[in-house]
Amino acid sequence: MKSLFGSHIHLQGKVLDMRLERQNVVAGNLANIKTPGYKARSLEFEDDLQRALGLDARGKMTRTSPDHMPAEFDARKFSADFIKDLKPRVVQGEDAVDLDKEMTTMAKNTLLYNTLITTLQKNFEGLKTVITEGGK
Amino acid sequence: MDFMTALEIGASGLSAERTHLNIISMNLANVNTTRTPEGGPYRRKSVVFQATPLDSPFTKAMRSELEREVKGVKVSGVVTDQRPLRRVYDPGHPDADGQGYVSLPDINVVEEMANMMTALRTYEANAATISSAKTMFNKALELGR
Numbered sequence: 001m002k003s004l005f006g007s008h009i010h011l012q013g014k015v016l017d018m019r020l021e022r023q024n025v026v027a028g029n030l031a032n033i034k035t036p037g038y039k040a041r042s043l044e045f046e047d048d049l050q051r052a053l054g055l056d057a058r059g060k061m062t063r064t065s066p067d068h069m070p071a072e073f074d075a076r077k078f079s080a081d082f083i084k085d086l087k088p089r090v091v092q093g094e095d096a097v098d099l100d101k102e103m104t105t106m107a108k109n110t111l112l113y114n115t116l117i118t119t120l121q122k123n124f125e126g127l128k129t130v131i132t133e134g135g136k
Numbered sequence: 137m138d139f140m141t142a143l144e145i146g147a148s149g150l151s152a153e154r155t156h157l158n159i160i161s162m163n164l165a166n167v168n169t170t171r172t173p174e175g176g177p178y179r180r181k182s183v184v185f186q187a188t189p190l191d192s193p194f195t196k197a198m199r200s201e202l203e204r205e206v207k208g209v210k211v212s213g214v215v216t217d218q219r220p221l222r223r224v225y226d227p228g229h230p231d232a233d234g235q236g237y238v239s240l241p242d243i244n245v246v247e248e249m250a251n252m253m254t255a256l257r258t259y260e261a262n263a264a265t266i267s268s269a270k271t272m273f274n275k276a277l278e279l280g281r
Contacts, residue, residue: 027145031146107268
């Protein structure tokens with residue numbers, strides 16, 4: 001897509017949505033840390049997103065045939081996997097949520113969210129510079 | 137898919153933990169209580185937590201399954217502990233029975249303190265989720281500047 005905004009901006013928007021949803025899932029787990037029988041939930045999207053983008057973890061194309069055209073990523077068709085942990089860890093018959101794990105997930109998630117916002121901001125700043133400098 | 141979900145979940149956790157803390161302080165305050173409005177010595181109380189959906193039935197139907205699965209927490213009830221009473225020999229006590237024994241609630245102060253620490257830490261974890269969501273919110277607002 002050749003326009004003012006590159007296609008990566010849709011991808012970034014989608015990832016921000018996913019990270020927000022993960023924050024909600026973690027908040028739900030932490031709120032229910034003492035609820036008997038509650039099973040920890042998690043939200044996984046990184047691997048699927050890589051696959052949808054046609055890239056593997058090293059950033060290389062994984063086309064199976066050289067004749068294949070690389071498909072453009074469509075942010076609207078992508079969704080995350082919602083995982084319910086089916087085997088709760090039972091400690092004194094109550095907690096199935098791992099506090100350390102959840103807090104780490106949350107910290108990591110917030111940091112990545114903020115980083116992504118910063119890159120988006122820089123992207124807009126760059127656009128602005130091009131517009132103002134070009135108008136001179 | 138909005139920010140308020142994270143804040144609502146955090147708030148539900150905070151309120152549930154506060155109720156838990158109230159119940160624990162009630163237990164600690166009544167360690168030696170022999171008279172209650174219901175009659176007899178005080179009985180130890182404990183809370184029951186329950187995962188609860190956040191939305192009204194209508195918004196629930198409109199949302200995706202994923203968002204429906206993310207739940208808050210609430211205190212579904214305060215239950216009376218049925219552990220037997222502690223009997224202490226104290227003939228001078230006004231509530232002593234014929235043999236000079238007084239029935240006191242069987243409240244273990246160490247157990248209550250441990251529960252209190254757990255409630256406190258869980259409260260902190262919930263407060264952390266709220267502040268985390270707030271950081272994300274503020275960061276997203278910076279996009280509009």
